Amino acid sequence: MTLVMVRAVIREDKLMDVLTALVSHGFTGATVYRAQGMGGEGGVVSIRGSARPVLIPRTVVEVVTDEKRAEEVTKIIMSAAKTGEVGDGRIFVIPMSAAIRIRTGEFLSE
Amino acid sequence: MTLVMVRAVIREDKLMDVLTALVSHGFTGATVYRAQGMGGEGGVVSIRGSARPVLIPRTVVEVVTDEKRAEEVTKIIMSAAKTGEVGDGRIFVIPMSAAIRIRTGEFLSE
Amino acid sequence: MTLVMVRAVIREDKLMDVLTALVSHGFTGATVYRAQGMGGEGGVVSIRGSARPVLIPRTVVEVVTDEKRAEEVTKIIMSAAKTGEVGDGRIFVIPMSAAIRIRTGEFLSE
Amino acid sequence: MQVDQTSTIWLAVGGILVFIMIPAIGMLEAGLVRRVNVINAMSKGLMAFAVFLPAWFAVFPLYYHGVLSDGFYPTGEGVGVPMYVYGFFIGAFGAVTLALIGAGAPERLKFGGWLIFSLFFSLVQWPLVSSWIWGGGFLSNLGRLLGLGDFGVLDFAGGTVVHAYAGLAGFIITLLLGPSLRRTRLLTNGGLSPLIYKEHIEYKYAELQYAILGTILLYFGWFGFNGMSTVTVSEQSQYSIGNTAIAGSLAGAITALLSRIHEKTWNPVAIMAGLLGGLVMITPLAGFVDIWASYVVGVLAGLVSYYGMKFMERYYFIDDPVGSLPVHGFNGILGSALVPVLAKPGLAPFAGLIYGGSPAWLGVQLLGMAIALSFVVATTYVVTLLLVKAGFRATTEEELVGLDVVDHGVERP
Amino acid sequence: MQVDQTSTIWLAVGGILVFIMIPAIGMLEAGLVRRVNVINAMSKGLMAFAVFLPAWFAVFPLYYHGVLSDGFYPTGEGVGVPMYVYGFFIGAFGAVTLALIGAGAPERLKFGGWLIFSLFFSLVQWPLVSSWIWGGGFLSNLGRLLGLGDFGVLDFAGGTVVHAYAGLAGFIITLLLGPSLRRTRLLTNGGLSPLIYKEHIEYKYAELQYAILGTILLYFGWFGFNGMSTVTVSEQSQYSIGNTAIAGSLAGAITALLSRIHEKTWNPVAIMAGLLGGLVMITPLAGFVDIWASYVVGVLAGLVSYYGMKFMERYYFIDDPVGSLPVHGFNGILGSALVPVLAKPGLAPFAGLIYGGSPAWLGVQLLGMAIALSFVVATTYVVTLLLVKAGFRATTEEELVGLDVVDHGVERP
Amino acid sequence: MQVDQTSTIWLAVGGILVFIMIPAIGMLEAGLVRRVNVINAMSKGLMAFAVFLPAWFAVFPLYYHGVLSDGFYPTGEGVGVPMYVYGFFIGAFGAVTLALIGAGAPERLKFGGWLIFSLFFSLVQWPLVSSWIWGGGFLSNLGRLLGLGDFGVLDFAGGTVVHAYAGLAGFIITLLLGPSLRRTRLLTNGGLSPLIYKEHIEYKYAELQYAILGTILLYFGWFGFNGMSTVTVSEQSQYSIGNTAIAGSLAGAITALLSRIHEKTWNPVAIMAGLLGGLVMITPLAGFVDIWASYVVGVLAGLVSYYGMKFMERYYFIDDPVGSLPVHGFNGILGSALVPVLAKPGLAPFAGLIYGGSPAWLGVQLLGMAIALSFVVATTYVVTLLLVKAGFRATTEEELVGLDVVDHGVERP
């Protein structure tokens, strides 16, 4: 089975909602990063004539899952992270070639 | 159209230059991470006989774009992030299978 | 030669061990992120009736290398990061399409 | 004239304690603003005394000649406190007032503009207003001027001269600067667009610990502020100190409780607002009232501080993240108004209403406060208007990026 | 009675210095606990005085009538310190004790429960116990009561009344709360499972700087704590101050050295434990002993603090990350026990053993300490048990998430 | 001899205020060094008193017998300050000097080596040099020894004995340690290679807030440092306090302005350098000069501090991120040299040049300063050389990783 990495750039204060939604659907694994985002209109201001991008606090949630369940993960994240306002973020899906559990060395397929 | 993720590991103080360059070429979206890098010679020191890697502050800029424009993005980042000194960093290009805007649910192709 | 990104989610206090092991095997480049992980059982607690995921401090080590050496990298990381306890982390391998050194513009194949 | 050694120690130590409150206000502000304005807040704390003190030492003898004689502040027959020790003590109160005004209008006034206001404040506004009450000026004789007896405006340690003053001046400035982006959008019911979200999220008290440190240093210094405003060491000193210890603490306990009741959490910001609000309200009263009164004040100040802050939060056009108007303004005014009510004969020169005192005093006190504070409001309004006209209001862009970068070139990772 | 001005200044300044120690203990705790409990620790520091002081001012005249007369604390013939200045000075010691107990039982007691304990402590426990020794109570007359001469329990500035008290009470609470998750697992030889690993890694002293700041403010305040416990300014003052300067410093130097020897590193936590441990051990002795004795105490306290902490670390069921039991408990008890040994005639009312004093004093002292501390242990036990029963022990989940979120709604990024 | 109570309070409180400056210097350093040396900087602040005070109390009576008599520091006829109170006051100045030297040579001297230097400093160097000027030693009698009249080296509160001393000693150490990696590369025109880039980027004042906190505590303590160096409470006290308030503040305002002019930003590091530089320059003068002189000194110190720092930055081989040489060295020397110029008769024992005083005093003062400072430079040079030889210079690797890990085992996330 092929694995993919679902990588969602979300609002910082939606993190707990997203994780809780994932867990309640049986996805108990995820890795979370603090990041900053630039995006859409409004992300650039000009200070003394020169453009300066404004970075907005973001959280990135990374869930590795098999290809078939990727859509489900995407939907869970979308419904939990959505406010309907500009800046809700993006979800990126990246193909992977392997995933290994360090503790056991087993290759994971989900 | 296929999307790729252009992931550049750059010097921390080149961030604003890189982002400004991207914006001025019409790439207004990006996600930014603080990271630390080990690389090239000089990254390892020995403390009391045992090797200890020295981590250098880095910033990672991630731009998702379609495959055709990836080269353009790469060039923009390169010219903005370059000092010519060892340690300028790397750009990695990663194929993606999908990108979704959380707010609207639309699949993005650029 | 195809490149891959080996991305290991490890315990925070295993970082130096992993990096030192990599270096001693000739892999001198890596990028490191602070992250937080949710995983396995025990990652969710309930506060006043509602589930709340508990995030655990993690470090992510990212090593880009060619496909053939990926297994070696994986093994090095695994043996350095392993404690045998639940929570040792995961290693993800992601295919890449290109890697460029900013300083020189050269395309890297290892 | 001979040096009164114990009074001189008392006022020197008092001034030193009050001194640390000045930069502490910068710390307090730093803990309550966006992370990108932390260094700006702390820098304002430093500049409050850097600008005020040199100006003050040069001009105060002109404004305060009413209470100085022969190089001394006369505290009794033939003895006194050397003039510049007295000047240092009073001057520290002035710099505190300036720092408080700054904290009441954070994040949107550019540093140069703030320094210009600071100069006006230091050379003219505060020396003048404070001298009316503390320097033998007309408000201290208002009763006689109006033929209402010996009564004058009494303000033990600065309920009006410092706190109501700062609360109102900060309010005027913050009003004229207009609300921050976040507030504006809330005002117009705009949503969480990226930029406003950025502001919103960065108010998450990322460095709340500095506010706690600021509060600690403020309470510590307040024992000099109130405690040593007795000038001489006497029985009165036990009231100025004891009441300060009680009122601030009790008000903090009250707001803690109120936050638990209303927010289901022991909100540290509410606790700090209570501690400081209680200290503010007892300030004009500290040496004039009996110990029991500080319990009344503590409870009152707890209520005023908590509900005052909640009340202000509704008015999006007032952008006062530090709670300067409710904590300093409301409590300062109410405390000052209570002086002619609670003052105990023997401690204060006149008896308060509850001790059968004359209502005329209350009239004089309220009128005097109104005169002083109207002057503060009017002049602050004019100066701020000029500053805004002159372009010292940060632009939306500058506001977003934060004054640390814009004004100080500091970008913390 | 007339106001003794210099004594009043001395005690007022002393009380102010001791005051800053109260929230400083919250800072110290904040630097030594998990990052998710930092705001909780600092909030406990604020509430220690917010709860204690209003309670104390209301009740202390009832407990301390033994040393008050006519609204004064009598310090001599016909002169005195106004009652509420004295009350403020002593009260600050009480709030320090409360804060220390809190720091001795961090991270697992919910805030509401802590406030209930605080009320009991403030209204009953500390006023009672401290009055037995400092308020003219029966322990200060124990020798006479037992027919063993004029001897009473002597505690210069709170070796027993503050530090041993706090060390033991904190120990009882921490014991009844049971160890944290991390300790439990170590206890049962469980491994680094995700949750325990989280606790483990978050103890990495991410914000150690606050502990250093807390230590600085504590040492600073301790000069009021010990130094000004002479009440009057006299030759004795040079011992209370000098001994404090020496013993704390020397003990810190000793623990620094011990950490270098045993851990191959100049461990800052060990340095702080030494500094504070030295200050604790000299506390009951400071004004009673000659300068040379502070060198003995400094060395002893360095050894007790360092090996005491290492010793405690083995007992996983005692979860005391701040080192309250070894630093405050052990040093407080040993220092108090040394009073009848090292006391110098002329400085103390009786001669210590090494100056040919009577062993009866030692007996009285030890018996009195045992009585006071047993009472503290017993009552703390009962109250804590009730609190645990009432559900104020944080659940494993709450503990993991941290009290900042659970109790205060603060989540720092 | 009788205890002079007010002087004793004055010096005790003064010593306590100076005490807090010692660790505050560690805070200041922590905010200006690389993030990986923060705990090291703060630990040096703690060890400065942990090492100095026990050593000092043991030896100062030997060095300072010239001003002690009968267990007292004689301040007048038949009255005095108890010896160990005086010793505590002076000793705190010594520990400040030691902490300042440490801050002048940060990040490259291993902790063990620093402690060895500290011992030499505490037992020999500072007691000796300071006693020459403050302990009745030969420099205080230099005029008489040279047949140039009664003149001696006068240093009100430590322009030479503390600040010039520390500035020069730190400079010598930093010079002998050699520049840090970053400086070396800048020196040799090397580029931004990974390792040097790491150093470079970590100097971004990630924790500048600690420097601000350090500055606040330093200014606060300086009122004890200068203010209470009058020993007795007298008219002179208003100058020692007033001048301190003015000179530091004004210099800070000046450097703020200069940074705005030259750097287009209100640079907080420049503001702090100004505040501290002004305090340094007024230190030797504070109680000897009239109020107007502090305005002159404030302006001068602002210029010296700002341009001094900019000037030093050019010389890459001097690695002084805290600005110790320009701020403490330059201002300390200039301030001390101004004593025989600005001293006002009545305040100082002799008249300064502008009051028609004798040029001989200036000669004596400059010669005395030269003697004292040469001795400091020479002995510091020898001891540091031995330490470097003994391997206490951190290796490039250790420097890179940072002393927090290398010396203290602390790695903050």
Ligand SMILES: Nc1ncnc2c1ncn2[C@@H]1O[C@H](COP(=O)(O)OP(=O)(O)O)[C@@H](O)[C@H]1O
């Ligand atoms: N092309 C891109 N590459 C990488 N990250 C992006 C890109 N575009 C947007 N992002 C990330 O998504 C976040 C939200 O995007 P934004 O355009 O502001 O919102 P929306 O998708 O709702 O229009 C950004 O803050 C940024 O972190």
Ligand SMILES: Nc1ncnc2c1ncn2[C@@H]1O[C@H](COP(=O)(O)OP(=O)(O)O)[C@@H](O)[C@H]1O
């Ligand atoms: N193999 C690799 N995998 C992941 N990241 C790398 C790798 N090699 C280098 N990097 C990242 O690129 C940064 C710069 O690399 P370095 O070798 O120092 O510079 P240069 O590419 O100029 O020689 C490193 O700090 C590291 O973050």
Ligand SMILES: Nc1ncnc2c1ncn2[C@@H]1O[C@H](COP(=O)(O)OP(=O)(O)O)[C@@H](O)[C@H]1O
């Ligand atoms: N499906 C997943 N997607 C992304 N990251 C994961 C996933 N599962 C686990 N992880 C990461 O790996 C870490 C370790 O996983 P965990 O299940 O706790 O341990 P183990 O693999 O030993 O059972 C987690 O903290 C998380 O960061």
